[in-house]
Amino acid sequence: MPHPGKVSGYTMSSDISDLRKPGLTIHDVAKMAGVSAKTVSRVVNDEAGVSHEKRALIARIISEVGYYPHTGARSMRKPCRDSVGVTFPAPVEQSPLSQQFLLWLFAEIYRLFCKDGGFVCFDLNPFAKNRDEDYARGLWQQRYGACIVAGPLAVNDTTAHRIQASGHPYLAMGRLDSLPDISCATVDYEEAAYLSAKYLIDKGHKRIAMLRAFEGYQPGVERLRGYLRALEEAEIPFDENLVRPVTFDALHLASVTHRLLLDPTVTALIECSGSEDAASVREGARRAGRVPGQDFDVVVWTYTDNAAVLNEAAAHIWLPAREAAAEGLELLADWVQERRTDPIKVIYRPTLYHPSTDREIPKPKPLFDVLLNR
């Protein structure tokens, strides 16, 4: 046996007593230092009114015995400012956000909220009884002091307004831009759909297919609105069969594209599923025997400026979701620090470009006019 000492039993005891030790309190520290609890509290919170010697003594004792204040007790006397909660609409592995974006988002949240010792509390509970109320349950429970609703799924207006009314800092990402006083950071999906459709209409297309996200995914509504606006302006009738809901699954995406493109009168496609899978669209087209750029025109939406995902044959809509998120998170951090109180409104405009004609992806971030007012 190569590793003696690694062995330990795996037993089950039927009578399990609660062994968790109570932990040090401020009174313990006070007793050790020979002062009152309040004086220790003053040192912990960096308040004035303690002599230099006592302050040094108490600080030394605190670090020696490893005293940490009890967060719960603290949160009863003052609003909690050292943690943010992040709510998702679905477990990470099913998130419509790409994994790359998700990890970037995590890192950004940590960077902004942990540098002064803060905590991030993730809430991906897919088992909640009432998803919508539960979006902010950590806020109602005073578990964290600010809240990021990272999901683009619908949050109903009552919940949104309840969060707003609670006075806690919060930010809804990817949604809620239509409610005037609700904090959000997102991109303008309606505009993206409008630009896509208009681009294709201007090229002479009349029957334009669109892959919109599945039911219940709020930005899908906005997409449809932009699409319809472009059609209306050009006086082209709407055929509801051309707008298909898709999941974020690559195979599903390919198969829906396939079926759409079997209809030869469909000469253009807007791929706005939210996934980065331009490849899936290409696969679907291949199966239908059609060649993008020759047979039909495509507009692909992308959330990154990564040239690797570019499809030379297609026009692209760049949705600066990362830029919007970054900006929104900065403002949320200000709010937590009480450097602002108004709801956050960050809405970035999408940009249309074509890899074969535009040499560079437009770098300057197109901001919504709210932000230009600064």
Added chain:
Amino acid sequence: MPHPGKVSGYTMSSDISDLRKPGLTIHDVAKMAGVSAKTVSRVVNDEAGVSHEKRALIARIISEVGYYPHTGARSMRKPCRDSVGVTFPAPVEQSPLSQQFLLWLFAEIYRLFCKDGGFVCFDLNPFAKNRDEDYARGLWQQRYGACIVAGPLAVNDTTAHRIQASGHPYLAMGRLDSLPDISCATVDYEEAAYLSAKYLIDKGHKRIAMLRAFEGYQPGVERLRGYLRALEEAEIPFDENLVRPVTFDALHLASVTHRLLLDPTVTALIECSGSEDAASVREGARRAGRVPGQDFDVVVWTYTDNAAVLNEAAAHIWLPAREAAAEGLELLADWVQERRTDPIKVIYRPTLYHPSTDREIPKPKPLFDVLLNR
């Protein structure tokens, strides 16, 4: 302007009052229901001693007004059981764990700890003053009731024992297997190094290079131990120049491999950097003008059983880290639920195989004997 109603001011007020509303308390609910706070508490906690009518009434009021108990106040009366904290040694984007593994880990943690309404509190604070103490700061602060130390960086023994002594459920992942009474879930890195070196020695090699992880990365120590053991058994002298620390950066990996292989007497290499980058090793070898499988022998370590990463020319060590993590997390969940109290010891054995001779990657998970005792 396409979107009226989206505009909102971006102002700074110099006198910011704290607007955060106090929130509903159990007393508010009690008043509404015409009962005492204790009775409401009984309903909230599903305790006996409340008549059916009152229980129904109170439950209705709770859901109507959206009352949630204050977590902090609660945690002062009973140990917190509805949340786990996860500590990392570094920000996610710098993690030695692959992004794929990381997201899988997140999902697994949520699956196990959120299904009954739990929360996950991540702690990636890279700004902590005393990293080692801070590994469990959320535990000392009673912020969460159980703790996962997800980092393979060294946790010093004092901290480990302090966590153990506190009686809180915890799990150290990827490390600490050498301390007898400390909970951990990991793979046997020493054995992996031993198997790798022995395989190469048996093939007749005498000068075997090893890429070990950077300084401070604890499993690196264990790797070296296994390597040395194999050398000793074969009575081959140790040349310290053959064991190079690397970071988890693909370019760095390639360049170190390059330099190692410029020495023609080096005829074998163990690539155990922990990254999935067999490609980097191949690139380094190419630059040195050497061909793996012909010029020299390689053993590549991998954490997945994904055939896509396999290099036909190399022998592989499969480290079932995911399996170990999954098992450890299950046991931690049991501990939180008080179905066990002993420290967790999950140590999986690595497996050596060669894609060109072994038809299948050995599927049955090789467990350490501790687990076989069950």
Added chain:
DNA sequence: TTCCCGCACGTCAACGATGTCAGTCGGAGT
């Protein structure tokens, strides 16, 4: 009828930290 038991409640103190306020103690000003 009396006693006792158990259910359905309520009362109260305590958890750990901090805000409020009331002291104490030098030293400077008159």
Added chain:
DNA sequence: ACTCCGACTGACATCGTTGACGTGCGGGAA
């Protein structure tokens, strides 16, 4: 010498919740 002031410190109440314990009431047994 006497006041006054400011720096330092502690006593106490309080936050929201729950454990321990007390009370009143109805019903069955003696």
